[in-house]
Amino acid sequence: MRFATWESGGRVRAGAVSGAGLHPLPDGTTVLGLVRAGLPAALRAGTAALDGPAVPLDDRVRLLPPLMPPTVRDYVAFEEHVEGVRKSIDGVGGVPPEWYDAPTFYFTNPYAVTGPFDDVPVPPGSQRFDFELEVAAVIGRDGASLTPEQAREHVFGYTVMNDWSARDLQAREMKVNLGPAKGKDSATTLGPWLVTADELESRRDADGFLALDMRVSVNGAEVGQDLLSNMGWPFEDLVAYASRGTQVRAGDVIGSGTCGNGGCLAELWGRRGELDPPPLQPGDVVEMTVEGIGTIRNRVVAGDDLPPVRPARPRPGHRKREP
Structure with missing residues (x-):
C-alpha cells in the first residue's frame, strides 16, 4: 500500500495511491x-479508500511530504559515502575506525521537511549546496x-529522502566538534509517498x-547510482540503535544516510580533488528515483x-561584576 498527502484547491487531504x-x-x-494507528489498521483504511473515486495526479494537485514527522534521525550508513x-569536508582520506563500531546519526530539523516536487532555496551564505x-x-x-x-x-514503511546540505557551512561547523547545524537544517525532502514495509519485503537479498x-x-x-543493500547495517539495526536506552515513536523518520557512487556531490569532490560536478545553483533540477518507492524532483531556487x-566578541575574562 502507498499513502500520500496532497493539496488541491486549498484543501489538504491524505489518501491511498493507485x-x-x-x-x-x-x-x-x-x-x-x-x-x-498501526500497519494493520492503516492497510484496512487504505483498502477501503481504494474502492472510492480517485483524484488524478495532474498539475492541479501538489504532493506534500507524506507525513510531517515529529523527529528525523539521519544516519551515515554507507562506507563509500563516508570515505569520499x-x-x-575534512581533507582527510579513509574511513574513521569508529564508524565501524556502531551506526552514527544526527537529529535534523523536522520543521524543514519539504514536498517531493517543491522548490528548494539555497541556504543563506552557502556557495557549495549539495x-x-x-x-x-x-x-x-x-x-x-x-x-x-x-x-x-516496528517499521511501518519507506520513502525517498533528500538530505540537502550546505557543504561550506557544514565544514566550518564540524571543526567545532559539534555540528552539523546550519549546514544541514534548511531542507529535507520526503516523498513522493510512503510505501508500506510489506510491499518491499520481497526485495530483500540473501543477507536481509x-x-x-x-x-x-x-x-x-545521471550523477550517481547505488543499491540500498550496500548499507553497512540494515534498517532494523538502525532502528534498534536509535531506541537503545531511549525511545522511538510512531512517525519518527530514520534516514539511511547517503548512498555511495555519486549519491552526493561532496563524495565526488573528495575523490576527484575538485568541484566536479559543480555545486548546485538556482535553476538546477535534482531528480531522485528509488526502485519500488518512486521519484522526487526539486528545483533549486x-x-x-x-x-x-x-563573530564572537573577544573573551572578556571578568570573574566578578564591575563595581
Whole structure:
C-alpha cells in the first residue's frame, strides 16, 4: 500500500495511491495518524479508500511530504559515502575506525521537511549546496531498547529522502566538534509517498538487506547510482540503535544516510580533488528515483540574502561584576 498527502484547491487531504491516482481517506485523516494507528489498521483504511473515486495526479494537485514527522534521525550508513565526503569536508582520506563500531546519526530539523516536487532555496551564505540521495524508514510503533528482530516489526514503511546540505557551512561547523547545524537544517525532502514495509519485503537479498536501485540526476544527467543493500547495517539495526536506552515513536523518520557512487556531490569532490560536478545553483533540477518507492524532483531556487553572522566578541575574562 502507498499513502500520500496532497493539496488541491486549498484543501489538504491524505489518501491511498493507485495507478488511477489518489484515493482520499475520510476528512481529518492524516498519514501520521494512520502510522500511529498501526500497519494493520492503516492497510484496512487504505483498502477501503481504494474502492472510492480517485483524484488524478495532474498539475492541479501538489504532493506534500507524506507525513510531517515529529523527529528525523539521519544516519551515515554507507562506507563509500563516508570515505569520499570525509576527504571533501575534512581533507582527510579513509574511513574513521569508529564508524565501524556502531551506526552514527544526527537529529535534523523536522520543521524543514519539504514536498517531493517543491522548490528548494539555497541556504543563506552557502556557495557549495549539495543533494544527498537516501531512503528513509518511518517508525510504526513506539518502542524502547529494541533488538534488531523487534525493530523490523516496528517499521511501518519507506520513502525517498533528500538530505540537502550546505557543504561550506557544514565544514566550518564540524571543526567545532559539534555540528552539523546550519549546514544541514534548511531542507529535507520526503516523498513522493510512503510505501508500506510489506510491499518491499520481497526485495530483500540473501543477507536481509533491501536491494533497491537508487539513482540521482542533475538537469537530466545521471550523477550517481547505488543499491540500498550496500548499507553497512540494515534498517532494523538502525532502528534498534536509535531506541537503545531511549525511545522511538510512531512517525519518527530514520534516514539511511547517503548512498555511495555519486549519491552526493561532496563524495565526488573528495575523490576527484575538485568541484566536479559543480555545486548546485538556482535553476538546477535534482531528480531522485528509488526502485519500488518512486521519484522526487526539486528545483533549486535562490535563497534569502541575509546579513553576515556576527563573530564572537573577544573573551572578556571578568570573574566578578564591575563595581
